Amino acid sequence: MSGATSISYDDVVAWINTFAATIRAQKDYLTALDSAIGDADHGINMDRGMQAAIAKLPGLPARDVGAAFKSVGMTLVSTVGGASGPLYGTFFLQFGTATAGRESIGVDDVNRALDAAIAGIQRLGKAEAGDKTMLDALLPARDALHAAAESGASLEEALARMAEAAEQGMLATTPLVARKGRASYLGERSAGHQDPGATSSYLLLKAAADTWSGSASGEAPG
């Protein structure tokens, strides 16, 4: 869909499917990252949740983008567990609320939805930038998407910049000392490891950029 200005219901479903496939492909990698500073289950849990989420999409009654996002969010809350379940569940539920009743969305909608999703994650997890969490990928990505939209960049260009910023944010978590979640128990020993949550968040936004610009890629992150 290169050159397009809007994202259809099918594109949204394709994003979710691509993210599920990416999580499956990177399951062991995410779990290995989590072994270093957490409890060795991030890839496993996200894979269980995303597989359950995509199984429900074909049965949804209407071509409502918001309803698709909400279905994913509810399913993740009910199947993932840990902190990732409520946090990723909130991400998709907020995306769904921001796009309720829509058959297609544009870059402004993505901007608004991402704002709402990040606000929801911050309310629940009470983390800030630099705490070595998923927000360290999401916050710079949101800022890059806002800046790109304001500068009049094409949808494809805006999404590419968003994914690029998420990747930089993810990589920048490596030297950080964790202040939230299980990695925080390690104190200084959490430095030197890339955050698994920031990594899956990068994969999520990268999947959006790839799907919505028609250039899917299975490249390993980090």
Add this chain to the structure above:
Amino acid sequence: MKKLINAPESAVDEELAGMVAAHGDLIRVIEPNVVVRVDAPRQGKVGVISGGGSGHEPMHGGYVGMGMLDAACPGAVFTSPVPDQMLAATTAVNGGAGVLHIVKNYTGDIMNFELAAEMARAEGIEVSSVVIADDVAVKDSLYTAGRRGVGGTVLAEKIVGAAAEAGADLATVTALCQKVQDNVRSMGMALTSCTVPAAGKPTFELGEDEMEIGIGIHGEPGRTRMKLATADEITEMLAMPILDDLPFRQGDSVLAFVNGMGGTPLMELYIVFNKLSQILKGRGVSIGRSFVGNWITSLEMAGCSITLLRLDDELTRFWDAPVKTPALRWGI
């Protein structure tokens, strides 16, 4: 990976089915994976539930029964359960007197229990929550998720369960649980790592001559890694931070709990208890009650934790009260 399982995906389901087959007189399992006391709900009795990742057996499912928990919500291995489970548990044990959630202090557990409590309240059930955070290995500061809930959880479940069985109301049961939390401290260590079935390899690597001090119950690495020491030295390393933290004082009476992480012989736990009793004597702290065994585990990890609870007459009385669960039974 060498484990006595059929498949990682079905391990928890098959474990629960086995528990029902063995202890069907005490527990039943309802959807979605909730262990419930067979006679729940009991009208007029406060319901007490807990939950957490699987892999810590007998906690929590083994503690469901008369005088302890009314329901337990087992998540995937080392993963907090989902809100649907806590909501189903809360509904199943609500006898009209409200339900207490005993929550171990982990980011995921807190979030999922909070979501479930909100949903239960929306259905008109009175819910209160107490967070257990007794692990002195973690600094309780703005820079961490706060202390982990470990061995003190087992003691809280026993004591609070006895009070609920005796007919205490929700406010009383909640305050009692908070009292346990305020008077209990723990710390643990590992000699070996453990393997999450779905991950297939050890969560961390420890050399033959190394140990991890300050380990959590999920194989999450601890405070420091160091050369292996003797049981006496290790007991000192765990007991001193606990004693200094509360602090426990001369003249105090404690419940002394030496816990195995799953792969430690009782012989070694008693060697630790022996040294612990000497340390306590040296500090003028008397052992009012003792508890030794594998009660909150981390799969097949070798290692131990020490928990001390400062006792008074009320806590002692509820600790001694009858209990009949798959894992713990006395006084009946």
